[in-house]
Amino acid sequence: MxxxxxxxxxxxxxxxxxxxxxxxxxxxxxxxxxxxxxxxxxxxxxxxxxxxxxxxxxxxxxxxxxxxxxxxxxxxxxxxxxxxxxxxxxxxxxxxxxxxxxxxxxxxxxxxxxxxxxxxxxxxxxxxxxxxxxxxxxxxxxxxxxxxxxxxxxxxxxxxxxPPAPLTGTRWRITTLVSGSVASSLPAGTANKAHLTFGKDGTVRGALGCNSFRGTADVSGTTIAFGRLVTTRKMCPDPEMRLERALLDVLDGKRTAYGITHRTLSLTAPDGKGLAASAPEKEEEGAEG
CATH class of the missing domain: 2.40.128.270 (Lipocalin)
Incomplete structure (x- = not known):
């Protein structure tokens, strides 16, 4: 076989x-x-x-x-x-x-x-x-x-x-955290709770695991410069807050390298911290952030 x-x-x-x-x-x-x-x-x-x-x-x-x-x-x-x-x-x-x-x-x-x-x-x-x-x-x-x-x-x-998923308009579900050469799964109980969507107007919005966020994202070549993110202010259980802090370390006010391999997006900040996210197998039209 x-x-x-x-x-x-x-x-x-x-x-x-x-x-x-x-x-x-x-x-x-x-x-x-x-x-x-x-x-x-x-x-x-x-x-x-x-x-x-x-x-x-x-x-x-x-x-x-x-x-x-x-x-x-x-x-x-x-x-x-x-x-x-x-x-x-x-x-x-x-x-x-x-x-x-x-x-x-x-x-x-x-x-x-x-x-x-x-x-x-x-x-x-x-x-x-x-x-x-x-x-x-x-x-x-x-x-x-x-x-x-x-x-x-x-x-x-x-x-x-x-074809590969496009950067803009795709609801990218965050699946992995990266620190240098080490990739790790999300904290227990937080799967499917963090995602981001890039707009064609240079904006980004989504969820960090606990709070929702919005901000700017300037795409240039193979990098994305994120502005300071505006978030809601809820308090959540520890695993969700740990995920949120890890994602803010990658996104908030950072310039990251990015790449797309088929339906997987990778973002890596200059200090080596990063994330991987996946696109849905069937695109969700007009996905909400």
């Missing part, structure tokens, strides 16, 4: 090299030990092209169809490719990496790696379908931002390209 997971990854990869239509600025999933997998034959003369305009794009795995029956992919199932021609992604439970060779519209998969986590029953069933659908050679068809991989027996995998 792991072999076929990896073959999916690379197949998509190869596919992308044929059909991707743009580059966006631009990463993880569960833990588990890694094992070498796959027995794909290296046929054909083409290789996955690392210079193709596909890096930084997230390819969502939508479904697999076997014997005419379509099964939806688990949430989070996706494929990405780096500038070195390496495919990586997540099937909704396990991660994978792989490489591939492409000959015309036929993809042949090289051995790759996958984690071996125990997954929910529905996800395990989906991965079993992938192991059946992704054996042997795959035929690639690309139309716009949609990809289809077809097996010799007529099974198919459907994929769709999804």
């Amino acid at each position: 792991a072999m076929h997971r990896h073959s999916l990854a690379v197949s998509l990869l190869a596919l992308l090299a044929l059909a991707a239509c743009g580059t966006e600025p631009g990463p993880g999933a569960g833990s588990g030990h890694e094992s070498r997998t796959g027995s794909g034959r290296s046929g054909g003369s083409g290789t996955v092209r690392s210079d193709a305009p596909i890096t930084g794009i997230r390819w969502e795995i939508e479904s697999v169809t076997v014997s005419g029956k379509r099964s939806a992919a688990p949430a989070g199932a996706h494929l990405e490719m780096d500038a070195n021609g390496r495919a990586s992604g997540n099937y909704g439970c396990n991660r994978f990496t792989a490489e591939a060779r492409l000959d015309g519209d036929t993809l042949t998969v090289e051995p790759g790696t996958t984690t071996e986590m125990g997954c929910a029953p529905d996800t395990q069933r989906f991965e079993a379908l992938l192991s059946q659908a992704f054996s042997g050679k795959l035929t690639v068809v690309a139309k716009g931002d949609r990809l289809t991989l077809t097996t010799a027996k007529g099974g198919t995998i459907a994929l769709t390209a999804r």
Whole structure:
């Protein structure tokens, strides 16, 4: 099964090299030990092209169809490719990496790696379908931002390209605190309580875990200069107040470096303190701060 997971990854990869239509600025999933997998034959003369305009794009795995029956992919199932021609992604439970060779519209998969986590029953069933659908050679068809991989027996995998989340207008949910090279989770009981949204007019608003805030945010190149934040004045339980103090250390009156990798935003102040935040999988129009 792991072999076929990896073959999916690379197949998509190869596919992308044929059909991707743009580059966006631009990463993880569960833990588990890694094992070498796959027995794909290296046929054909083409290789996955690392210079193709596909890096930084997230390819969502939508479904697999076997014997005419379509099964939806688990949430989070996706494929990405780096500038070195390496495919990586997540099937909704396990991660994978792989490489591939492409000959015309036929993809042949090289051995790759996958984690071996125990997954929910529905996800395990989906991965079993992938192991059946992704054996042997795959035929690639690309139309716009949609990809289809077809097996010799007529099974198919459907994929769709999804661009990175934009900085402005996205409700960024704060998920991680950073101090130098150390990343830590939020204080217990504060998950989903802190978020921020940047406006196109140079403003920022959101919640710090306890109090709401608003202020200015001047975006220039890869940095954001935050003005002094105006906050409400509620008193909250200790974990929420600790989170609030940590976020103010990063945001209040600071100039931070920022970066977006697909749907993850990172902010880092000059002293090394920072945060990571994630965008919702489905954008919330007109999200409130």
